[in-house]
Amino acid sequence: xxxxxxxxxxxxxxxxxxxxxxxxxxxxxxxxxxxxxxxxxxxxxxxxxxxxxxxxxxxxxxxxxxxxxxxxxxxxxxxxxxxxxxxxxxxxxxxxxxxxxxxxxxxxxx
Amino acid sequence: xxxxxxxxxxxxxxxxxxxxxxxxxxxxxxxxxxxxxxxxxxxxxxxxxxxxxxxxxxxxxxxxxxxxxxxxxxxxxxxxxxxxxxxxxxxxxxxxxxxxxxxxxxxxxxxxxx
Numbered sequence: 001x002x003x004x005x006x007x008x009x010x011x012x013x014x015x016x017x018x019x020x021x022x023x024x025x026x027x028x029x030x031x032x033x034x035x036x037x038x039x040x041x042x043x044x045x046x047x048x049x050x051x052x053x054x055x056x057x058x059x060x061x062x063x064x065x066x067x068x069x070x071x072x073x074x075x076x077x078x079x080x081x082x083x084x085x086x087x088x089x090x091x092x093x094x095x096x097x098x099x100x101x102x103x104x105x106x107x108x109x110x
Numbered sequence: 111x112x113x114x115x116x117x118x119x120x121x122x123x124x125x126x127x128x129x130x131x132x133x134x135x136x137x138x139x140x141x142x143x144x145x146x147x148x149x150x151x152x153x154x155x156x157x158x159x160x161x162x163x164x165x166x167x168x169x170x171x172x173x174x175x176x177x178x179x180x181x182x183x184x185x186x187x188x189x190x191x192x193x194x195x196x197x198x199x200x201x202x203x204x205x206x207x208x209x210x211x212x213x214x215x216x217x218x219x220x221x222x223x224x
Contacts, residue, residue, distance in 0.1 A: 031209065032209040032210055034209070034212055034213075036215075041217065042217050042218075043112065043114075043200050043202070043215030043216050043217045043218050044153075044200075044213075044215050045112070045215070046212040046213070046214070049212055087152075087153070089213075090209075091207075091208065091209025092209070093208050093209055093210075098155050098209070099152075100152045100153040100155075101152060102151070102152045103152065
């Protein structure tokens with residue numbers, strides 16, 4: 001079963017680029033990697049999803065190396081409002097097993 | 111507004127009470143989920159429904175009983191809960207459960223067991 005591991009916390013400053021890496025060994029070709037953001041008293045919100053190479057949208061980029069044993073969420077030029085917990089999720093396509101990481105608490109400082 | 115609404119937002123109950131959590135989605139999705147989120151723990155998947163049929167039960171104690179009358183509504187019936195069941199219970203929906211479509215989460219029900 002895929003296990004997802006991510007750093008417990010990270011600090012950054014406004015305007016910096018933040019990269020959060022999730023390790024997920026033992027995933028298959030069709031397994032998607034999804035990242036979510038969660039603020040206090042809210043449910044997680046979708047940020048970005050992919051299963052290979054690089055995906056970019058208006059808020060983030062997702063980098064997935066060829067061996068797919070990890071993925072990196074990249075947040076360009078963070079602001080104070082990006083302070084939140086970020087979760088990595090791997091869904092195993094063959095059996096719909098879902099494994100969330102424990103979450104990375106990002107604190108953006110002025 | 112995520113399109114997934116959970117009620118109530120907060121619930122306090124005794125261990126002998128019976129209560130139900132409700133989730134409703136307005137996104138036309140076919141899959142719905144219940145998760146448990148405890149402090150300092152990863153989100154734990156509890157149940158998955160696809161087209162109203164339960165497809166996943168992650169060894170959840172029988173004091174939690176899900177019900178999915180249609181693709182838009184999901185309930186979690188609670189009975190004889192324990193203090194360790196105090197947590198945030200999140201509902202989510204997606205177009206399908208294969209992972210290729212992202213899940214949309216409600217804001218949860220904060221459950222406290224006295």
